[in-house]
Amino acid sequence: MSIDHWMMFSTFAEQDFFAYPNPDTYQGVIINANMAAYAPAGMAAFLLEKTAAQTKYLLDPLTHAFQHDPGLISNSEGEPKKSIKSLADAYGSPLSEIVGKRPLLPQDLVPAATLEAFVNRCVSYQLNHLSGYIKQSDAAKYLDDGDLSVAPYAVVAPYFYVTETTLDQWLPINIRAAELAVAATPSGKTFAAVVVSQGVIVDDEARAKLCEAFSAVELDGFLVWIDNLDEQNASGAELQGLKDFCGRLRSNGTREVINIHGGYFSILAAGALGGHALSGVAHGPEFGEYRSVVPVGGGIPISRYYIPDLHMRIRYRDALAMFRSKEWLENSEDFHANVCDCDECLGTLSGDPANFSLFGDGTVKSVKRRHGMVRIEFPTSEAKKRCLRHYLQRKKREFIAASKAPPQVLLDDLKAGEDKYQDVAGLSGVAHLRLWRKILDPDYDA
Ligand SMILES: [Zn+2]
Structure with missing residues (x-):
């Protein structure tokens, strides 16, 4: 069974890599709705010209952006970023009223009519916004109608980030939003996004609660994002929790589960070795195998x-x-x-x-720091x-x-990597490989 290979769109500068090494490498592209709001014509051209005809796309509605401190989605003048503002306008009340002023709260979405109208607008945005630009774009004129794939692969229900302390407040909203999105999607698939803290993933009770609540909704699949979960540095409990959580959402293979920021552990868990706990994994063109839910500033780039x-x-x-x-x-x-x-x-x-x-080529540039100018080496493009x-x-x-590959071959490869690098990387440099084996190998023997 093949594992769906998805890639997250990050910047237009990297758009050529969605056909690398081959145009058919990727099943699909995940696009953040703020990017689609910011540059819809460019995004439509990207989908038509820079990806293979069969490449699917999903629009992440990015609704969680509104529940954080407004400062995180504002520009240097303190105004909401243009892309976020246009997204808020498209999603309407209550987001359009609170954007830039205060974080969205669960109680803002408790009134049934408010939530339903918001979900309907969010679904309609995903179905119509980019597809309108795709149909109008110049490149589309040269395609037959049959070759023109305009609708997203699935509609993603609006969702909010859940931690172990906010689970009881946000989960009912997320579930209701998923039910309404299913009802509002005329045909095709509906996914829910399950975006949770690492604390939720290691808590048996919280995991069970989430999976049970979602299992009752007629969904076709899930996007999973565990806040800042770096599989190379994660604990055994976190990785075990991730595998168990995805496996349960998968409902014996009847639902798709895509980890939208995953590494090789997730890829292995999606194969026979992991009992097909996931159907697909996404990463960015430039790594992106883990990411914080609350945006953090980028550090100084170094070649890796x-x-x-x-x-x-x-x-x-x-x-x-x-x-x-x-x-x-x-x-x-x-x-x-x-x-x-x-x-x-x-x-x-x-x-x-x-x-x-x-x-590792670099160029040295002078950069302004708090204590004056410093010389820092940046990788060349x-x-x-x-x-x-x-x-x-x-x-x-x-x-x-x-x-x-047969599961045993994959396990042997992990062991071989450990043996090969232990003397130069140290035990801690190869510990993740051993941990992955421990979780994935039913016959693991230290
Ligand atoms: Zn190479």
């Missing part, structure tokens, strides 16, 4: 190289030190045999192991693209391996 056998991104400098110490940079054959033989790595090295440095293309090549292989 995805080490295939560790299924983890490592700072370029640390990766270089490991490969040197292992003597895998003595010649290009050793590098390709031990680290990576993807097209990007073959092309970048071009037979010379010294060319591995091209993944070419170095960034090389790391990204290598990452996407490896991700494609991970999805194929997890869906086709």
Whole structure:
């Protein structure tokens, strides 16, 4: 059974990667509704021109953005960002009244007529906003009607972020919104988004409560997002909780479950090894395997190289030190045999192991900091693209391996990665591989 490979749209600068390594690599694209609100014509052109004809799309309605501190969705002048403002206008009352002033509260959506009108507008936005632009766009004129896929793959019910302390307040709203979205969707699929804190995922009672409540709604699937859950650094309880939670939502394979920010653990859990606990996994063109629900500012970008056998991104400098110490940079054959033989790595090295440095190229810029100007090295855009293309090549292989290789082979690969890197990465550098085996292997023996 294949595992659906989805990619999150992030910026227009990265739109060419949705056809990389091949146009048919991705089943679908997940687009945040604020991006669709901000640049609908550009987004329609992206879907028509930069993705394969069969690529599906989903619009994340991003309704949770309104429940956070308004400062998080405002510009430097304290006004709501343009894209958020237009989304609030499309969704109408009560969002349009409170946006930029105060966070949305569950009680704002308690009146039945208010919630129903809001859900209807949110559903209609997903069905009509982008599809209108797709139909009108220049590129569409050259396509036959049959080749023009305009509707989203599924309608996503409006949803709000749930923590262990706000579960009792938000869950009834999320459930009611899902029921209303099902009723408001004339044909096609309806999904719910289950966006929860790590605390919910490790709490048996909270997990059970959520799964039971959603199982009663006639949904076709779920988007799952665990706040900031980094699978390479997560605890056993969190990963076990994630697998159990997704497996229950999956209802014996009758419902789709897509982790919208997942790594290789989720991919494995989606395959036979994990009992098909998920139907699909999404990541960004540039990693995006975990993300905070409450937006946080980006740090200083550094080049990171995805080490295939560790299924983890490592700072370029640390990766270089490991490969040197292992003597895998003595010649290009050793590098390709031990680290990576993807097209990007073959092309970048071009037979010379010294060319591995091209993944870490940087330029030094002066940056203003609180205590004055400092000189900081930034990756060049070419170095960034090389790391990204290598990452996407490896991700494609991970999805194929997890869906086709026998479970024991996948477990042996994790063990081999551990043995291979332990002496240079230390126990803590390979601990995630052991933990994944422990959770996924029914016969795990330390
Ligand atoms: Zn590679």
